[in-house]
Each structure stands twice: as C-alpha cells, then as structure tokens.
Amino acid sequence: MSARALRSFSRSISWIPTGKPQRTLAKEASASGIGLHSGASSRVRLLPAMAGEGRHFIAGDTKTRVQATVGNCVDSVLSTALSNGGIQVRTVEHLLSALEALGVDNCRIEIDGGNEIPLLDGSSKGWVDxxxxxxLCIATDDKGLERDRSVPKLLEPMHLNRDDSFIVAVPSTETCISYGIDFPKVPAIGSQxxxxxxxxxxxxxxxxxxRTFCIYEEVQKLLNAGLIKGGSSENAIVCSIKDGWLNPxxxxxDEPCRHKxxxxxxxxxxxxxxxxxGLPIAHILAYKAGHSLHTAFVRRLLEDMNFE
Incomplete structure (x- = not known):
C-alpha cells in the first residue's frame, strides 16, 4: 500500500442529518444454516434494538457484545470477521449487507451453535426475505425518544490501492458503486x-x-487451508477454468460482479x-478489491472523520 494512498484530507467526510428517525425490526426473526468456512450449523436470531444501539452481535457463552463497527474488524481470509474480548463472529458481510440496504439501523443479532453466520444460499436474499x-418500526431509546438517522457524506476525493487493486471515492449527490473484477485465466468470468x-x-x-462464487481448481487448496468446509453447489456458484460454470x-x-x-x-x-x-453518500469506484481492501478503506474514512 503506497504512502500516498494513506493521505488524509481535513473534513473530507462528515455526518449529515437525514431528518428521518432510526429504525429497527418490528419483531424477532430467525434463520439456521451452515457456515461457509467452519461447516458448522448455527442459528441466528434477529431482534429489535433500541435507538442508538446500532447493529451488534451476541456470541459465545459469555454473551459478549460485538459491535458491528470497523474498529472490531480483524484479519480474515475470504470473509469479514469481528472480534471483541477474544469473542469472534465470522462471515458477517451478507447479513450486514441486507441490514444496511434495508435500513435496519439497530439490531441485536444472537448466534447459537458456533460463531459463523449461516451462508444460506450464498447470497443475501434469504436475509432480505x-x-x-x-x-420495520421506528426505534426509540431507553427514554422512549426517537433519534435522528445521520448519514456520512464525502466532501473530498479519497483513494486507497494495493498493487493493481484500488478503491476511489468522489463526492456525489447519491450513493453509487461502480465495481470491476478481472479473471483473465477464467474465461467464463473474465472482466466484468x-x-x-x-x-x-x-x-x-x-x-x-x-451468490458467492469460487474457482473449481482452487477448491482443494482452500480446503487444505481449513476454509470453505461448508461450501457446496447449493450455496455457491462454481466456475472451472476449462469447463466454465459447473452448476448453472x-x-x-454478471452475478460475480454483483456479489462483489x-x-x-x-x-x-x-x-x-x-x-x-454506514454506506456513505459518494460515488465509490472499486477494481479487483475484496474484503480486506474494503475494510481498510472504511478505516480510512473513520480516521478522516476523527482528523483534527
């Protein structure tokens, strides 16, 4: 990562009130399934939470709260993981994507039977459903009061790169994501x-x-590394370098690009x-990025908010 890529701009991002109240779930809901990497079965309960509590996980025998913030993000391969006090929650990205996109600002997420969020069918459709x-309903705090929902707005361009992978964000009046992937050795995927x-x-x-996707010729290597133990043709699309898509x-x-x-x-x-x-008002352009670069860029945004 270049030093130039880590440059901060004073006041390049700020919180803007939306004039709308924070929301939460109207009632409890649950889903069960297999974790992608652990292969373990778990049950997730989504529960209403008070305004200001945000999205947080409850996992482990100690019932430790793991807040869904980038400050709790830890290194993880092919997924996003959060940790607090030694308690880790794995593969949170699909559930958080659905909660963010549907405007569930406050949610208590309890996990029983492991520490990995079920993969379901490999997409976030099950969580959306x-x-x-x-x-949803309006969330209130412990005093019964509503809280305004704010959104981060980018005011100056920012960028971050690792080798030929990069993320660039520029000011915009709406939130737009332009994403590019390139698999030159896998013709069925190619450039999207x-x-x-x-x-x-x-x-x-x-x-x-x-749905999430993988390259067939890399499966055994991933299994040897202790990953994708719960992966199957039922929860991922699999592409072979020679034979193309194996489970059409x-x-x-362009499903792979959409999944990114x-x-x-x-x-x-x-x-x-x-x-x-969490998702800022900005035009975000990403090329050959992944979870690690995504979260590194979010850390940069957070640092910039705190820049003095």
Missing part, C-alpha cells in the same frame, strides 16, 4: 463491470440474489455507529 417478513445506484428495491431485485444457471450474467457489490455494502456498513447509516 427474513427482514421483510418482520417489517457494473454500476449500481443505491436503492432498496433495486438492491432487493438486482444485488441481494447474487446463473441468476445474472453485495459484499462491499456489507463491509462499508461497518462505518455505522450509534444507529446511523
């Missing part, structure tokens, strides 16, 4: 680009159903604090 089945303007209905229809049909011709946008929304949600929005 679950959230929609419960409905997609621009998406954030909208709850469009997310539900065009981004949420996109795709839900979209899904992941980015989940990772950028970690900028959220105290029940506010």
């Amino acid at each position: 679950l959230i929609n089945s419960t409905g 680009w997609l621009s998406f303007t954030m909208n709850e209905d469009k997310y539900t229809k065009e981004i949420a159903p996109s 049909p795709l839900r979209f011709h 946008i899904l992941d980015m929304i989940g990772d950028f949600s970690l900028l959220a604090e105290s029940g506010n929005q």
